[in-house]
Structures are given as structure tokens and as C-alpha cells.
Amino acid sequence: MTAPSILLLIPIGAATIVYLLRRRQTLAVIIGFLAVLTMALFTGTRRPGGVPVSSVGESILNLRWEFFGQPLILNDEIQATLILVYLGVGFLFILTLPFPQDTIFIPATLVVLASMTAALLAQTFVFGSVLLLIAAAVLAILIQGERPGSTLASVRQLSLAVLAVPFLLIAGWMIDTVQAQFLSSIIFLLFGAIVILMVAFPFQLWVSSTVVESRPLVPAVTYGLIALLVTVFLLNVLIANPVVFGNSQFLTMLRVSGAATLIAASLFLLTAKSIGRLLGYLLLLDIGATVIALGLGGRVALDAVMALIVLRILGLILAGVGFGLIRDQVASSLSGDNQLDRCQGLAWRKPLGLALFIYGGLSLAGAPLTPGFAGRWALIINSQSPPGLSMVILVISVIVGVVGLLRFLAKTLSKKDTGSEVEISPGSNASRIVASGLLFLGILLAFFPQLILSLSRMLANPF
Amino acid sequence: MGGIPTIYEFLAYLNFLRGTPAAILVLLTASLILVLPDWRWLLLALILQYLVVGLLFADVLPPHLAFMKVLVGAFICLILYITARQVNFGRLPEDVTEEEVGQLEEERLVQIGPYSLPIELLFRVFLALIVILTIWAVSQSTGFLLTEVPEHVNLAILSLTGMGLVTFSLTGEPLKAGMGLLTFMTGFELFYHAIEHSIAMLVVLSIADLIIALSIAYLMQARHSFLAFLD
Numbered sequence: 001m002t003a004p005s006i007l008l009l010i011p012i013g014a015a016t017i018v019y020l021l022r023r024r025q026t027l028a029v030i031i032g033f034l035a036v037l038t039m040a041l042f043t044g045t046r047r048p049g050g051v052p053v054s055s056v057g058e059s060i061l062n063l064r065w066e067f068f069g070q071p072l073i074l075n076d077e078i079q080a081t082l083i084l085v086y087l088g089v090g091f092l093f094i095l096t097l098p099f100p101q102d103t104i105f106i107p108a109t110l111v112v113l114a115s116m117t118a119a120l121l122a123q124t125f126v127f128g129s130v131l132l133l134i135a136a137a138v139l140a141i142l143i144q145g146e147r148p149g150s151t152l153a154s155v156r157q158l159s160l161a162v163l164a165v166p167f168l169l170i171a172g173w174m175i176d177t178v179q180a181q182f183l184s185s186i187i188f189l190l191f192g193a194i195v196i197l198m199v200a201f202p203f204q205l206w207v208s209s210t211v212v213e214s215r216p217l218v219p220a221v222t223y224g225l226i227a228l229l230v231t232v233f234l235l236n237v238l239i240a241n242p243v244v245f246g247n248s249q250f251l252t253m254l255r256v257s258g259a260a261t262l263i264a265a266s267l268f269l270l271t272a273k274s275i276g277r278l279l280g281y282l283l284l285l286d287i288g289a290t291v292i293a294l295g296l297g298g299r300v301a302l303d304a305v306m307a308l309i310v311l312r313i314l315g316l317i318l319a320g321v322g323f324g325l326i327r328d329q330v331a332s333s334l335s336g337d338n339q340l341d342r343c344q345g346l347a348w349r350k351p352l353g354l355a356l357f358i359y360g361g362l363s364l365a366g367a368p369l370t371p372g373f374a375g376r377w378a379l380i381i382n383s384q385s386p387p388g389l390s391m392v393i394l395v396i397s398v399i400v401g402v403v404g405l406l407r408f409l410a411k412t413l414s415k416k417d418t419g420s421e422v423e424i425s426p427g428s429n430a431s432r433i434v435a436s437g438l439l440f441l442g443i444l445l446a447f448f449p450q451l452i453l454s455l456s457r458m459l460a461n462p463f
Numbered sequence: 464m465g466g467i468p469t470i471y472e473f474l475a476y477l478n479f480l481r482g483t484p485a486a487i488l489v490l491l492t493a494s495l496i497l498v499l500p501d502w503r504w505l506l507l508a509l510i511l512q513y514l515v516v517g518l519l520f521a522d523v524l525p526p527h528l529a530f531m532k533v534l535v536g537a538f539i540c541l542i543l544y545i546t547a548r549q550v551n552f553g554r555l556p557e558d559v560t561e562e563e564v565g566q567l568e569e570e571r572l573v574q575i576g577p578y579s580l581p582i583e584l585l586f587r588v589f590l591a592l593i594v595i596l597t598i599w600a601v602s603q604s605t606g607f608l609l610t611e612v613p614e615h616v617n618l619a620i621l622s623l624t625g626m627g628l629v630t631f632s633l634t635g636e637p638l639k640a641g642m643g644l645l646t647f648m649t650g651f652e653l654f655y656h657a658i659e660h661s662i663a664m665l666v667v668l669s670i671a672d673l674i675i676a677l678s679i680a681y682l683m684q685a686r687h688s689f690l691a692f693l694d
Contacts, residue, residue: 068663130667137678151682152635162644166651
């Protein structure tokens with residue numbers, strides 16, 4: 001057995017077992033958690049530089065595996081990221097005990113994880129790109145869950161992935177055949193692939209639909225942990241092609257796309273009519289900031305992008321859990337659309353859920369006194385001096401994000417109740433304790449951001 | 464004498480279809496996928512498309528690999544057909560009441576002579592004609608000629624990617640959008656396998672096609688389940 005094959009077989013095997021046992025939630029969580037923990041341990045048995053930690057590791061873990069002549073190698077750049085993502089997924093699995101998700105959540109996440117791991121282990125990025133497409137196809141199932149009705153978000157997610165892959169494959173072919181005369185085409189193709197995969201402008205429209213239509217913890221997987229793996233995949237591609245990553249036209253295009261994402265998200269945010277959409281647009285603010293960070297280029301970009309995405313994962317978990325707690329109070333239909341007008345008095349009915357949602361949302365917007373602020377601050381101080389237009393837009397977008405959330409908060413504080421359409425569900429003690437713990441963790445990390453920034457630097461350092 | 468014909472013999476039988484006729488047939492099937500509303504006809508158009516594309520793949524790949532692409536296409540159609548049957552080909556359940564039917568938006572019709580035709584069908588036919596004209600014009604232009612492939616394959620690639628793109632952009636309905644995605648992917652693969660002769664890429668792209676089909680099948684179930692109808 002080789003390390004790469006183990007990292008692919010464990011999640012697929014566990015996903016099969018969990019799917020068969022999906023009605024037994026606790027058992028499914030235990031198996032899912034053990035699977036990702038084992039994957040983290042296997043990945044961790046390898047020291048940077050390619051030396052296994054022990055002789056046992058050396059005999060068990062051959063770090064190279066070939067699939068039809070395509071090498072899959074566990075190397076330095078991705079080791080820390082994989083461990084973080086595996087542990088993060090394990091944490092989300094445990095969260096499904098107090099905050100139940102669809103029964104397909106754990107098996108689908110494990111299959112996506114296997115495919116994304118393979119994409120990162122692949123040594124040629126054209127091969128990795130197709131594995132990315134396979135992950136996206138399973139991600140569409142994860143987004144849909146077991147909800148009958150609209151499939152728009154899932155279909156669009158799948159469409160975007162299908163659209164991105166040709167960009168990557170043709171760029172890869174041009175690079176492999178050293179067609180230097182096509183540099184501008186390569187730049188255009190890679191830019192196209194990046195904005196599609198990072199769902200930045202002009203492909204940002206479906207983020208809010210995904211948040212509205214999926215279960216509350218799904219965005220933390222899709223736009224948090226899996227987005228981190230996708231970003232690392234793209235960074236690997238860019239670092240292997242310094243002609244592109246150092247090209248000023250390419251970087252300017254990224255910054256413009258990021259700024260346009262921020263502007264679009266800000267405009268939508270001020271007119272959002274449902275909680276799901278509000279969260280979706282806050283997430284878009286963070287995506288816009290990440291694309292701007294990537295557009296800075298060089299070492300600065302790596303540090304800032306990693307910091308922003310790690311903090312985004314935290315923000316999405318906080319806001320997602322909060323969203324899950326308040327969603328049943330305002331849900332108007334099976335499609336999960338929540339009208340803000342139904343939120344009056346919500347603050348008095350679900351204070352903890354609302355606090356988590358607001359705090360997570362503020363973190364995604366990058367507001368001060370939240371964990372997300374550290375990412376925005378790192379981005380601003382690392383940008384060129386004097387700050388460009390994109391930085392001005394970034395600062396304004398933070399303010400708009402805060403205003404949008406305060407507008408929502410004001411509605412929830414209003415004591416006038418809209419009627420008794422929805423019964424107040426008390427919620428379990430376990431969910432209250434876990435939610436309080438998460439809120440405390442969020443506040444703690446806001447005041448000690450170096451904890452999370454040093455983690456993100458650890459992820460960026462191997463590049 | 465007798466026995467199962469080899470792939471080469473099959474290709475010899477179908478020689479009259481190879482080249483430009485195959486490319487034009489592919490343009491036709493991709494247009495039918497864009498236009499037709501009935502799922503059974505859509506599935507028939509898709510299987511026909513995979514069979515004809517197999518002939519085009521044989522122009523850029525060794526015949527046994529082209530045959531593998533046809534097999535993958537057949538499996539995709541099988542997956543979609545079984546799912547379509549399970550959800551009654553997207554039609555309303557047979558035991559649905561008139562009151563429940565009343566909740567649904569009525570299809571808008573337009574009268575043309577003695578015929579009443581759905582407005583959406585006319586729109587799609589009009590759009591398909593525009594796309595066909597555009598594809599034809601583009602395929603004749605030297606600026607858009609893909610130098611790595613023969614001229615008729617160039618036409619097929621433009622037809623499949625163009626029609627596929629328009630089909631999946633126009634609808635969120637999983638089967639129709641999914642067929643658009645698969646058509647787009649087929650067009651792209653026809654180009655990509657002409658420039659990159661890697662077996663690993665061929666295998667992994669075929670696996671990706673199958674998983675996309677499974678994903679579409681799952682979404683079809685979600686969209687057309689009885690609960691979705693009530694919603």
C-alpha cells in the first residue's frame with residue numbers, strides 16, 4: 001500500500017459504510033470522524049522533505065502511487081493543508097450530532113475529499129483538473145442533500161465546474177507543449193479557470209443560491225474547506241508557472257474581478273430579502289477579498305489568501321450553525337427561502353442562534369473585533385502603498401457588510417411579532433452548549449488572531 | 464463468415480457516414496437536444512449523438528479507444544433512461560388530482576394556423592437556427608479553424624460545444640441542463656483527445672462523464688420526486 005492510495009481508499013470505503021448505515025447517525029459520525037482522523041495521521045507521518053517519521057512509516061508508506069502512468073505524490077506543499085482540511089472535516093462531522101444535517105452529508109463529503117485529495121496529489125495539473133471535476137460533480141449532490149424541489153444551485157455548481165475544466169486542460173496543454181507564443185491565451189485561460197473555480201465576478205451569481213438551497217453546514221464544506229483545497233491546487237499551478245503569476249496584466253485582471261465581486265456583493269447585500277441570501281452575499285464579500293489578495297501576486301498573495309480562507313472557514317461554521325438554529329423559525333417553504341420580514345422578534349426567540357449568525361456574518365464581512373478582521377487587515381497592510389482602488393472598495397465593502405447585518409439585526413430586535421406561523425422550538429441542551437462554545441471560540445480568536453494567522457502562514461510557507 | 468464483427472468491420476460498414484455527414488448528424492442531434500421537450504426523444508437524440516460521435520472519435524483516436532467512448536456514452540444514456548423512467552419521464556404522477564394540477568403554471572401556447580405550439584418550443588427552434596447559422600459561419604472562417612483536427616471534426620467540435628453551452632445556459636431542469644453539459648463535454652473531449660493522446664486522461668475523463676451522469680440522475684430524482692411536486 002502507498003500513502004496516496006490509502007488517502008483515496010479510506011474515505012471511499014468509509015463513505016460506502018456510512019451510506020449503508022446512514023440512518024444510524026451516531027455510528028455514521030463515528031466512522032466518518034475516524035476515517036478523516038486516520039487520513040490526517042497518515043498524512044502527518046511524513047516529515048517535510050519526503051522522509052517518513054518512523055521505520056514503520058517507511059515500510060508502509062510509499063509516498064508515490066501511479067494511476068495509468070500518472071504519478072500521485074504526497075509532497076511538502078500540500079501536507080499541512082491536507083491535515084488541516086481532514087481535521088476540519090472531522091470537526092464538522094462531530095457538529096452534525098447536535099446540529100443534524102442530511103444523511104448524505106458525511107458520505108458525500110468523504111467522496112469529495114477523496115477526489116480533491118487525488119487532485120492535489122496529481123503531479124500534472126491537467127490530470128488534477130479532471131479529478132477536480134469529479135469532486136465538483138459529487139459536490140452538486142452534497143449541495144442538494146435530500147431536499148426535494150429546486151435543483152438550480154446544484155445544477156449551476158456542476159455547470160461552472162464543467163466550464164472551468166476545458167480552460168485548465170487547454171492551458172495545461174499549451175504549457176506542456178511550451179507554446180510561449182500563446183502566453184496571452186494561457187493567461188486568459190488560467191484567469192477564466194480561477195474566477196470560475198473561486199466563483200468570483202462574473203460567475204458569482206450562484207453563491208447565494210447555494211447557501212439558500214443547501215443545509216447550514218454545507219457552505220462551510222463547499223466554500224470553506226473544499227475551497228481551501230481548490231485554492232491550493234490553483235496556487236500550485238500558478239507557482240509552477242511564474243511567467244503567469246508574475247504577469248502584471250494577469251494580476252490586474254484578478255484584482256478587477258475581485259473588486260467587481262465586492263461591488264456586486266455590496267449592492268445585493270443592501271437589498272437582500274432573505275437570511276440565506278444575506279449570508280450568501282457576505283460570503284461573496286469574503287470571496288472578493290480573496291481574489292483581490294491573489295491579485296497581489298508573489299509571497300504577499302500566498303500569505304493573505306491562506307489567512308482569508310482559513311478565517312472564512314471559521315466564519316462559515318459560526319454563521320452556518322447560527323443559520324441552522326434560526327432557519328426553522330423563518331422558513332417559509334420546503335425550498336428554504338427565508339423572508340426578512342418574518343424575522344421580527346427573532347432576537348428574543350433565538351438569541352444564541354442569532355448571535356452566532358451575526359458574529360459569523362460580521363467575520364465574513366471582515367468587521368473589526370471579529371476573527372475575519374485579521375484577514376482583511378493582513379491584506380490591507382500587505383498591499384502596495386499608496387493603496388489602490390481595489391483596497392478602497394475593500395474597506396467600503398466591510399462597512400456595507402456591517403450595515404447590511406445591522407439592518408437585519410434591527411428587524412430581529414423589533415418586538416412586533418408577525419403572527420404565529422411558526423412554533424418556537426426549544427432546541428437541545430447539547431446544541432446550546434456547542435453553540436455557546438463556538439461563539440466563545442470565535443471571540444477568543446478575534447482577540448488572539450495570531451493563533452490563526454500563524455496556522456495560515458504554516459500552510460503558505462511550503463510554497 | 465459469421466461471428467461478431469470487429470470494430471474495424473463496423474467502421475467499414477459505416478464508412479458512408481464518416482467525415483462531414485457524421486459532423487452534420489452531430490449538429491442535428493445537438494440541436495434536437497436543445498429544442499425537444501419530450502424526455503424520451505431527448506434520450507434517443509443523446510444515444511444517437513454518442514454513436515455518431517464515436518465515428519468522429521475514430522478520426523482522432525485509435526478505433527478501440529473510440530469504441531470505449533461509445534460504450535461510456537451508452538452507459539450514460541442507460542443511467543439517465545433508468546432515472547427518467549423512475550420519475551415518469553418528467554410528467555406529472557398519474558394519480559395527481561385536478562386541484563393539484565391547478566397549482567402549476569400553464570404552458571403558454573401560440574396559434575400558428577391550425578396548430579397550437581408552446582411558445583418555449585418556438586423560442587428554442589429560433590435559437591437553434593441562430594446557433595446553427597453561427598456555428599456554420601464560424602466553421603467556415605479560417606480564424607476559428609482548429610489546426611490540430613480535420614475540418615469535419617472542427618465542425619463537430621463547434622456544434623457540440625456551442626449547442627451544449629446554449630442548452631445548459633437556458634434551463635435549470637437537471638435532465639436538459641445535464642444533457643447540455645454532457646454534449647459540451649463530448650465536444651471538448653473530441654478536441655482534447657485529438658491534441659493529447661494520454662490513456663490516463665481518456666480514462667479519467669470517461670470516469671468524470673459517468674460521475675456527472677450519476678450526479679444528474681440524483682438531481683433528476685430530487686427535482687421530480689413526489690415531494691418536489693408538492694413543493
